Amino acid sequence: MISPTPPPVIRAVIIGCGVIGLHHASVLTRHPAFEVTALVDVSEPALAAAAQAIADQGAPRPQVFTDLAEACASGDADLAVITTPSGMHVDQAEAALAANLHVVIEKPLDVDLGRALRIADAADAAPHLSVSVISQHRFDPASAAARAALDEGRFGSLTSAIASVPWYRSDAYYASGAWRGTWRMDGGGAVMNQGIHTVDLLRWFLGRPLQVSARVARLAHAGIQVEDVAVATVEFESGALAVVHCTTAAYPSQAARLALYGTHGSAVIEGDDLAFLHAAPADLDPGTQPLTGASAENHAAEWLEKAGRAGGPPLGSPALVGHWRQYDDIARSVTRGERPGVTARDAAESLALVRAIYASAATRRTVDFGAVLGGDYEGVRPDLNG
Ligand SMILES: NC(=O)c1ccc[n+]([C@@H]2O[C@H](COP(=O)([O-])OP(=O)(O)OC[C@H]3O[C@@H](n4cnc5c(N)ncnc54)[C@H](O)[C@@H]3O)[C@@H](O)[C@H]2O)c1
Numbered sequence: 534m535i536s537p538t539p540p541p542v543i544r545a546v547i548i549g550c551g552v553i554g555l556h557h558a559s560v561l562t563r564h565p566a567f568e569v570t571a572l573v574d575v576s577e578p579a580l581a582a583a584a585q586a587i588a589d590q591g592a593p594r595p596q597v598f599t600d601l602a603e604a605c606a607s608g609d610a611d612l613a614v615i616t617t618p619s620g621m622h623v624d625q626a627e628a629a630l631a632a633n634l635h636v637v638i639e640k641p642l643d644v645d646l647g648r649a650l651r652i653a654d655a656a657d658a659a660p661h662l663s664v665s666v667i668s669q670h671r672f673d674p675a676s677a678a679a680r681a682a683l684d685e686g687r688f689g690s691l692t693s694a695i696a697s698v699p700w701y702r703s704d705a706y707y708a709s710g711a712w713r714g715t716w717r718m719d720g721g722g723a724v725m726n727q728g729i730h731t732v733d734l735l736r737w738f739l740g741r742p743l744q745v746s747a748r749v750a751r752l753a754h755a756g757i758q759v760e761d762v763a764v765a766t767v768e769f770e771s772g773a774l775a776v777v778h779c780t781t782a783a784y785p786s787q788a789a790r791l792a793l794y795g796t797h798g799s800a801v802i803e804g805d806d807l808a809f810l811h812a813a814p815a816d817l818d819p820g821t822q823p824l825t826g827a828s829a830e831n832h833a834a835e836w837l838e839k840a841g842r843a844g845g846p847p848l849g850s851p852a853l854v855g856h857w858r859q860y861d862d863i864a865r866s867v868t869r870g871e872r873p874g875v876t877a878r879d880a881a882e883s884l885a886l887v888r889a890i891y892a893s894a895a896t897r898r899t900v901d902f903g904a905v906l907g908g909d910y911e912g913v914r915p916d917l918n919g
Pocket residue numbers: 548549550551552553554573574575576579601616617618619621639640641667669709710726
């Protein structure tokens with residue numbers, strides 16, 4: 534009997550060996566579909582520490598480079614993983630694509646929507662390469678369960694949502710990297726950096742936004758340029774309405790919360806958990822209105838059970854789950870030539886929603902999402918120094 538050939542391991546170069554670059558290294562050295570063959574960073578100490586961390590996990594020591602072009606030309610990688618400050622993402626992704634590498638880009642896709650749309654076009658023009666953007670919470674069992682219920686029509690139609698990210702970041706956090714809290718490299722504050730995960734989930738569940746109205750403020754961090762509090766209302770093309778609230782000035786931080794409300798069912802995701810899910814019967818007649826919500830059962834455990842089975846990291850590493858599951862999706866995309874679960878186009882639309890929040894706050898007007906996507910508000914940002 535002929536034994537099946539094992540699938541080839543995907544060789545990854547990690548570009549940016551800071552906080553999240555090390556997290557990617559932890560996932561990729563454990564994940565059977567990948568190995569880390571090279572690292573790139575402008576900081577020699579960061580490179581040395583990351584190479585050592587990989588060797589400490591029993592994996593082969595990767596090559597190290599201070600120059601991205603040299604690493605891409607080395608021929609030692611199939612996949613570039615971009616984990617540098619946000620404002621560098623697209624330029625580096627373009628260099629990797631030009632070297633014929635598959636690409637994974639950390640969130641946000643970039644800080645500049647024009648550049649983000651450029652890489653989305655480049656990805657469309659290179660269907661033989663996989664270009665994906667990290668949005669690991671889409672792969673959490675809680676999100677997957679709610680998405681499955683939505684896809685089966687078990688919420689009826691979604692009518693409203695509340696997305697809240699009440700987090701705290703200290704001055705020391707912002708001081709830990711010169712790029713943090715700057716418009717040029719972070720691209721924004723509580724919405725662009727921290728809230729974008731929940732903003733992306735909101736858009737994933739509710740579809741394309743139509744109009745956005747927002748206010749932002751900088752209330753608790755003197756040393757940054759960007760907002761630490763933001764609130765917005767979003768009207769979607771479906772007619773659904775949502776409230777967005779993101780802050781890094783909410784001591785001591787509580788779990789991000791996304792509540793989705795529909796005509797026949799609802800879900801609440803708190804942190805990575807599915808706190809509540811009520812799904813209508815599979816044979817739902819949308820013309821029939823439920824009588825009262827008073828006796829609605831919580832079906833979360835049952836839907837989590839269905840969503841929770843596939844994939845997952847080795848025991849003892851729960852913090853790696855989201856990225857691990859997204860890498861399952863990336864491995865499928867790279868090896869089978871299929872579209873990844875989160876494309877650059879998808880991430881560009883989430884970035885556009887963040888940009889729409891800033892455009893509305895800066896102009897103190899309601900803005901059209903389509904106009905933002907079309908480039909009307911390029912570079913417009915709130916002045917928080919007044
Ligand atoms: N998905 C998530 O949950 C998550 C979490 C944290 C950060 N992030 C994202 O990851 C990115 C990096 O964040 P971080 O917290 O790891 O930042 P960090 O400052 O800890 O690390 C950035 C690294 O990039 C290196 N670098 C800077 N310029 C470079 C260049 N030109 N070429 C190569 N390397 C360069 C720096 O030396 C540093 O080691 C950001 O876009 C952030 O939004 C995502």
